Amino acid sequence: MNTIARLTVTGFAAAAVMGVVSPTVAWKQDKFVITFWCPPPATDANLSAVAAEGYNLTWAPADALDTVHKHGLKALLQDPLINPSSLDNPEQTQMLRALIDRVKDHPAIEGYYVTDEPGSGAFSGLGRLVRFIREHDPKHLSYINLFPTYATKEQLGVSADAVERAKVGIPTNFAGSGTNAETIAAYREYLNNFISIVKPELISYDHYHFLKDGDGSQYFLNLELIREAALKAKLPFLNIIQACTIEPSWRQVNRNELRFLVYTTLAYGGKGISYFLYWGPKSYGGLYQDGLRTELALDAAEINRELRQIGPILLNMQSRAVYHSKPLPIGTRAIPARSAIRVFGDGQYVLGLFGNGRKTTAFMIVNRDYRKPSTALVQLANPNAIIEEFDRHTGEWIGYPVDRITGKILVSLAPGDGRLFRISPVY
Incomplete structure (x- = not known):
């Protein structure tokens, strides 16, 4: 750092x-x-x-x-x-x-x-x-x-x-x-x-x-x-x-x-x-x-x-924490090893966590690279969690596939774009 x-x-x-x-x-x-x-x-x-x-x-x-x-x-x-x-x-x-x-x-x-x-x-x-x-x-x-x-x-x-x-x-x-x-x-x-x-x-x-x-x-x-x-x-x-x-x-x-x-x-x-x-x-x-x-x-x-x-x-969501993948821009924090959500991949990402108190109920991932698309590998602490993505075109929450063995999901992101997910049960 x-x-x-x-x-x-x-x-x-x-x-x-x-x-x-x-x-x-x-x-x-x-x-x-x-x-x-x-x-x-x-x-x-x-x-x-x-x-x-x-x-x-x-x-x-x-x-x-x-x-x-x-x-x-x-x-x-x-x-x-x-x-x-x-x-x-x-x-x-x-x-x-x-x-x-x-x-x-x-x-x-x-x-x-x-x-x-x-x-x-x-x-x-x-x-x-x-x-x-x-x-x-x-x-x-x-x-x-x-x-x-x-x-x-x-x-x-x-x-x-x-x-x-x-x-x-x-x-x-x-x-x-x-x-x-x-x-x-x-x-x-x-x-x-x-x-x-x-x-x-x-x-x-x-x-x-x-x-x-x-x-x-x-x-x-x-x-x-x-x-x-x-x-x-x-x-x-x-x-x-x-x-x-x-x-x-x-x-x-x-x-x-x-x-x-x-x-x-x-x-x-x-x-x-x-x-x-x-x-x-x-x-x-x-x-x-x-x-x-x-x-x-x-x-x-x-x-x-x-x-x-x-x-x-x-x-209606309260920000709980915001983390970044490396290299860290000035004024940012790295994603903790024990975070309920972690993001990996070759790209550069912003991870915003939302929820109540200590419970994470939703998260947003943003591609920090505005020049090229990227695919983030997202690791869930609970592999049995139910993940839904908010469809910003229809206004509906849609089920999102999770690998139940590894607890991982793949998230494709256009340059500079972000996607919002919610978690059930909460952490």
Whole structure:
């Protein structure tokens, strides 16, 4: 195990003791979130396409909520008043209260968009705003998205002041933060402060992994640190994944890389996927470019159809553990010799275990190689266990053949793809 992986893994036990638990909140996630950043104009034609492509959440101003509802979608409300500074001005505070009263009973409302990538210096004001929203509308989400691990210490700590934010910039590549114990400690502190001060209902973050000169080194580290914080706080988490080339250092992802980003998130217990970005000019390289749908948008729609089936199943499953086959990426654990499920083969795999307490009731295997298919040899601790696979096309559990002498099954995986199984009896 390399030094960074060892630093990360040994830190997990300490975090379990130090974990921050979020207080009880009224908003509860009732569906797997499938959404995006940079929504299209909220016209009938655009929202009809959004719904047909399998999304269930868009973003919209108050006057577009009826159109959102017409197409069976939910929305995050966008309005300049949803800002901590509104609470410093009595007139704007009254206007914000009136806005909330206007929309809170609308059937299309899922929540309120608050901000993107705040530093910890902004958490106090954000906590105040979240409390205000919750006081006047406890049923809906206050949505805030967080920095990735490769943000610099200055970015993680910046205040809400526009001038200060401009000075520290935004994360554009991995040059700002190396992968070391200091990076891990700083990010854990950032997450713990966010949870304890802001008291969110959901943890959302972004991480952009695919660069023109190779892949980033912190993708799985970020996933694990988010998973760890979400479990300790008893909160769901959502991953914003790369689907554009808005930054010069990013490469255009293909369908296998997109599938890799989605299914690795699922294996880690994620409860939502957001694509960055959906709508923009051709220069952004997003799913829609100058109003025209790209091939990658069709690939995302195909994955979304699968998420509409598998998402409700995973929504009710709790992540127990996540392991990797060798070579171990930074921030990951090897599959223990006594694991109820072990994976062998020439490929590279992610193994996500789900269940209740110490009992494994389901598992997901993901092909970590997004370039070529692989066949995993899966060893069951109990050769008499009944294995069923979830068919993400029909939404049904289907019996899966097990060698009763060896307790082994073979699982074929397309590049970057994952498959979900359940076990009976449980371990």
